Amino acid sequence: MTDLELPESSAWWKAAVTIGGFTLFWTWETFWPFIAPAEHRLRHAGRNVAIAIANRLMLAILFGSAIVGVVQISAQREWGLLRQSGMSQGFQFLMALLLLDGWMYVWHRANHRIPFLWRFHRMHHSDRSMDVTTATRFHIGEHLISSLLKLGLIPLFGLSLGHLLLYETLVVGITMFHHANISLGRCDAWLRWILVTPFMHKVHHSREHVETDSNFSTVFSVWDHLARSYRMRTDCATIAFGLQDLADADWQTIKGMLITPLVSISSRGSEPEDQ
Numbered sequence: 001m002t003d004l005e006l007p008e009s010s011a012w013w014k015a016a017v018t019i020g021g022f023t024l025f026w027t028w029e030t031f032w033p034f035i036a037p038a039e040h041r042l043r044h045a046g047r048n049v050a051i052a053i054a055n056r057l058m059l060a061i062l063f064g065s066a067i068v069g070v071v072q073i074s075a076q077r078e079w080g081l082l083r084q085s086g087m088s089q090g091f092q093f094l095m096a097l098l099l100l101d102g103w104m105y106v107w108h109r110a111n112h113r114i115p116f117l118w119r120f121h122r123m124h125h126s127d128r129s130m131d132v133t134t135a136t137r138f139h140i141g142e143h144l145i146s147s148l149l150k151l152g153l154i155p156l157f158g159l160s161l162g163h164l165l166l167y168e169t170l171v172v173g174i175t176m177f178h179h180a181n182i183s184l185g186r187c188d189a190w191l192r193w194i195l196v197t198p199f200m201h202k203v204h205h206s207r208e209h210v211e212t213d214s215n216f217s218t219v220f221s222v223w224d225h226l227a228r229s230y231r232m233r234t235d236c237a238t239i240a241f242g243l244q245d246l247a248d249a250d251w252q253t254i255k256g257m258l259i260t261p262l263v264s265i266s267s268r269g270s271e272p273e274d275q
């Protein structure tokens with residue numbers, strides 16, 4: 001398989017994980033919610049999903065061809081750490097997942113550290129109730145900046161379309177899982193040695209700044225363990241989600257979400273680094 005060829009089943013796998021994961025976790029939350037669901041659950045879900053669909057369309061139009069083009073040029077010129085490493089295809093896939101997930105840790109942490117990036121990322125954190133649809137609630141500005149940076153990672157790491165699609169599929173499945181309003185009970189503690197779990201990510205969505213600034217990992221939890229940003233609490237059922245200064249109903253509407261980055265940082269003072 002070359003860098004531009006994908007097994008025919010790849011796109012289907014991503015679609016199956018997206019639809020299957022959403023159906024599974026939505027059903028799980030409906031019948032066995034960990035915390036009482038949002039008062040207007042369908043309205044809350046509808047807004048988050050609408051934002052996600054608009055984001056996907058815009059990213060496909062703006063970056064679809066650019067990603068294929070950059071992968072093509074990188075492959076032709078043999079650019080990238082993985083291509084130069086001489087590792088087997090299987091090992092390259094494993095390393096690509098780790099490199100991309102390590103990058104996501106750095107990127108997520110930068111979103112909390114750098115005030116300009118936090119303006120966009122705080123839209124993800126302003127959700128007052130957390131469920132599977134929170135996984136898709138990101139400002140298009142954050143997506144645009146991260147997609148631009150990812151274009152640079154392709155030649156740097158030597159990524160193929162297969163690497164990118166496999167990691168994206170993993171991200172879709174795991175982010176729906178760890179945002180879902182579900183509990184794995186005691187299994188959560190075992191699983192979070194390897195993966196980001198629902199309890200682990202709930203701590204990241206807490207209104208307590210010290211908790212918001214922890215648990216930055218996306219798929220594998222190893223990055224938080226290594227960088228000492230891992231944090232847990234005994235009772236995840238009592239976490240208050242959202243951001244103090246963006247808690248009003250106005251910030252939960254589609255318009256409110258879209259204008260979130262424009263709010264003056266100093267006047268609302270919700271920066272986690274300001275604690």
Ligand SMILES: [Zn+2]
Pocket residue numbers: 108112121125204
């Ligand atoms: Zn965050």
Ligand SMILES: [Zn+2]
Pocket residue numbers: 124134135179201205
């Ligand atoms: Zn989240």
